[in-house]
Amino acid sequence: MASTAQVEVVKSSEDNTLRNSKYVKGVQYLVENGVMQIPDVYAQPPHQRVDATKFESSNEIPVVDLAGLQDDSRSGVLAEIKNACERWGFFQVINHGVPVPVIERMMDVARRFHELPTEEKMAYYSAYQSESPSRSHRFQTIYNAEKQTVLEWRDSLDQKCYPPPEDDKWLKNPIDYRDAAMDYSGEVRKLAKLLLAVMSEGLNLSSDALEKALGDEFGQNFLINYYPPCPNPELVLGVNSHSDPGALTVLLQDEIGGLQVFNEGNWFDVKPLANALVINVADELEVLSNGIYKSVAHRAIRRVGDVARISIASFCNPTWEAKMGPIAELTKTNPPLYKEHLFRDFIRHFRSRYYDGKGCLDNFRLPNNL
Numbered sequence: 115m116a117s118t119a120q121v122e123v124v125k126s127s128e129d130n131t132l133r134n135s136k137y138v139k140g141v142q143y144l145v146e147n148g149v150m151q152i153p154d155v156y157a158q159p160p161h162q163r164v165d166a167t168k169f170e171s172s173n174e175i176p177v178v179d180l181a182g183l184q185d186d187s188r189s190g191v192l193a194e195i196k197n198a199c200e201r202w203g204f205f206q207v208i209n210h211g212v213p214v215p216v217i218e219r220m221m222d223v224a225r226r227f228h229e230l231p232t233e234e235k236m237a238y239y240s241a242y243q244s245e246s247p248s249r250s251h252r253f254q255t256i257y258n259a260e261k262q263t264v265l266e267w268r269d270s271l272d273q274k275c276y277p278p279p280e281d282d283k284w285l286k287n288p289i290d291y292r293d294a295a296m297d298y299s300g301e302v303r304k305l306a307k308l309l310l311a312v313m314s315e316g317l318n319l320s321s322d323a324l325e326k327a328l329g330d331e332f333g334q335n336f337l338i339n340y341y342p343p344c345p346n347p348e349l350v351l352g353v354n355s356h357s358d359p360g361a362l363t364v365l366l367q368d369e370i371g372g373l374q375v376f377n378e379g380n381w382f383d384v385k386p387l388a389n390a391l392v393i394n395v396a397d398e399l400e401v402l403s404n405g406i407y408k409s410v411a412h413r414a415i416r417r418v419g420d421v422a423r424i425s426i427a428s429f430c431n432p433t434w435e436a437k438m439g440p441i442a443e444l445t446k447t448n449p450p451l452y453k454e455h456l457f458r459d460f461i462r463h464f465r466s467r468y469y470d471g472k473g474c475l476d477n478f479r480l481p482n483n484l
């Protein structure tokens with residue numbers, strides 16, 4: 115590593131300066147410059163700090179073998195998924211149909227992107243989605259410079275995948291990125307459709323009910339998260355506690371680990387499993403299912419160790435204009451628990467604040483569900 119970076123300390127109260135600070139270059143930049151002690155702006159308040167050395171009890175998050183969907187164990191697999199969506203909002207899948215070479219190639223381009231020289235990544239930087247609406251991708255290092263006072267130990271690349279960007283709108287560097295990203299996101303889309311069908315059946319709805327409720331062809335983007343080694347891992351969070359705003363998330367993580375899920379007052383590690391994918395219920399699926407399926411607060415910690423962690427979160431979202439609210443069949447015996455709204459308005463609200471657990475969804479609950 116090179117000499118210690120001269121990092122200016124930004125005090126939490128000066129959050130408006132974050133937008134123009136050197137921290138926009140991201141955490142990999144600090145690490146490449148030999149940072150020995152995290153700048154104060156990355157330090158979590160004491161109650162948010164974690165033990166970055168130990169794995170929490172972690173064998174309980176269900177692992178579902180999707181191979182069983184093709185044979186006479188199908189009804190058992192449906193029940194496992196239904197149960198996981200109700201109890202955990204999270205599960206891992208194996209034999210999910212996304213080919214291993216497609217996964218490996220995606221991980222490889224993801225790593226090579228984040229290891230590019232800072233100036234090349236900064237060519238893709240913008241602080242907000244709204245500042246680069248025509249671009250299909252965005253390098254992101256600060257989630258919300260106006261609203262957040264503590265920064266996360268991660269750099270991300272946000273990539274729209276569906277509707278598919280025009281050929282010349284994909285990232286040009288790494289050169290093989292576009293093909294890898296298109297193949298991977300196409301495979302993830304097939305899996306998401308399968309899971310939405312199974313989840314619909316779990317609600318006793320027709321198998322196309324959830325996909326239809328997301329509008330004409332659901333939207334899809336992925337976020338490639340890069341968490342470089344940290345000199346003070348016990349002081350930082352890679353991603354603060356949040357629930358995903360869309361419908362369904364398919365997450366690929368490498369072998370380092372760090373994803374944690376909140377359940378009944380405790381944090382549980384989602385243990386890395388080779389070639390498995392992690393599935394989670396997002397806020398709008400909780401809304402559509404009238405609270406039967408649960409979106410769940412999760413976060414990523416940066417473990418002790420000297421290897422960067424990568425995760426790729428693929429978000430399947432309702433279309434912008436899709437009308438969200440509990441599906442009518444599910445409100446016949448139980449009252450609706452969530453207000454009707456457009457997905458556009460949900461996202462507007464999500465982006466207007468810094469995330470905190472399931473705080474955004476709380477704004478859309480009806481009074482009988484507070």
Ligand SMILES: O=C(O)CCC(=O)C(=O)O
Binds near residue numbers: 339367413424425
């Ligand atoms: O890195 C992880 O495991 C979690 C990332 C995540 O939750 C997200 O990007 O929404």
Ligand SMILES: [Fe+2]
Binds near residue numbers: 356358412
């Ligand atoms: Fe997430």
